[in-house]
Amino acid sequence: MAGKAKKKSRPVVSGLVVLALVATSGYLTLELRKQEEPGIAEVRNVGVLDGAKGSGGGTAEDRGEERWTRLENPARSVLRDGDGRIQAVFTDGARSATLTGPARTFEEPTSTSSKVSTTDWVRLMPESWKKGAEKEKWFKEWYAEYKGSKEDDLFAFAFQYVAGAPQKKDEQGTVYAGDANFGPLNTSGAEGGDLRLEQSDFYDYLGVPYPFRDGAVGTPEAMRAKALDCSGFIRMVLGYRARYPLMSADSGSGDGLPRTANGMARSDEGVDVLPLAGVSPEDRPSAIDQLQPGDLVFFKLDTRTKERLDHVGMVLGYDTEGHLIFVSSREEVNGPTIGDIGGVSRLDGNGYYAKTLRSAKRL
Structure with missing residues (x-):
């Protein structure tokens, strides 16, 4: 077993910059996003299953009220304001919800020129969504608490581990956030071996x-x-x-998020938004x-892992150039990143990670 590695210096970057105003909103404000650059995926919501209609006095939209619609592929409920702007998206079978909130910009200038400016806030609901859940007490209470909230969400959590992120401690003095490494240096010297251990x-x-x-017990x-x-x-x-x-491993008793990227991708957790067809190109x-x-997005990077998927990241959103960006922990940068070192963090086009993408899941 390798000895404790000396921490490799990582340049200090601005992990999270909150903007007071952003002229354009993110994913949720668009039902149809058209990209003119070749190789960039077009994001769209496909098909209305059943639009919410008001009774008397015109539709909810006519009265300037919030209204619900249903969309498919995957099946989900969409909440809009009186002007038709999307306020939240809830996917059947998933606990993660995307809410419109205050604008933020995520950037990592020492590793990439990409900047993701977004009004999307992704949070976990206490229960999985199902059609009609907007009428249930648990949801009304949860949404009232988090509508427009600036409390840390999944993206805020993620950027608390990028290079230069300050440490945070709990009441017991345990450091639970701050600049993270990918893993200790691999000192075995084996030919073809990885720079850092997983x-x-x-x-x-x-x-x-x-x-x-x-x-x-995880020791x-x-x-x-x-x-x-990465996982x-x-x-x-x-x-x-x-x-x-969380599960303690990829298999065993109980449910939850498995230990590895392969286990996560092949589990029954959440909704498969890009079903896994196989691991070949x-x-x-x-x-x-x-x-x-x-x-969550899953990749096949290494032929040595055979039929296993071997990398996982989280979709962050579109950068200012229109590319779909993800964040993950990688050995090339020695920790969580949206950087370009070892491959640009884009899911569109034909870059390293775009070509090795195999599936995606919404928890």
Whole structure:
């Protein structure tokens, strides 16, 4: 086992800049987004299943009231304001919800020129969505609490681990956020070996044991302190921080988010918005229209892993040049990033990650 690695210096960057005003809104304000550049996916909502109609005095839209509509592929409910602007999207079978909120800009200038300016806030609901859930008490209470809220969401959590992010401690003094490594240096010297070791989960970053629901206990390794591999990063953001249930491994008793990218992609959790067809280059999705902020995206990067998917990230949104950007933890940058080192963080076009994308899931 390799000794504890000396932390590689990572340049300090501005992980999250909040803008007071953004002229254009993000994904939620568009039902149809047209891209003129070649190779950029067009994002659209496909088909109205049943529009909400008012009774008497015209439609809800005519009266300037909020209204609900249903869309398909995947099946979801959309909340609009009186002017028809989308305020929130809720997908059947998923707990993640995308709400319109205050504008923010995410950037990482030492690794990329990309900037994602967005009004999208992605949060986990206490229950999975289903048609008609807008009438239920739990949802009304939840939405009243988070409508327009600036409380940290999944994106805020994610950017609390990029290069230069300041440390945050809980009441027990445990550091639960701050600049994260990908993993310790690989000192084996094996030909073709990776620069850094994988298998750093969220409890390794925390440096404290974590009891899982199946009775297993995650035991941190000292050499992996403050490290998160790609799936460990997603489990930190969605699981430890947002409280989505976690499994101790890829298989075993109970439900929840599995340990690895392959386990997540092949699990029954959430909704498959880009179903997995296979791992070969021919199995790349032919379109990415269904993707929205907060979706998990899965990649096939390494032939050594054979039939396993070996990388996972989270869709962040469109950058100022119209490219769909994702965030993930990578060894080339030594931690969570939206950077271009080792491949641009774009899901459209024909870059490294765009070509190796195989599936996507909405939790």
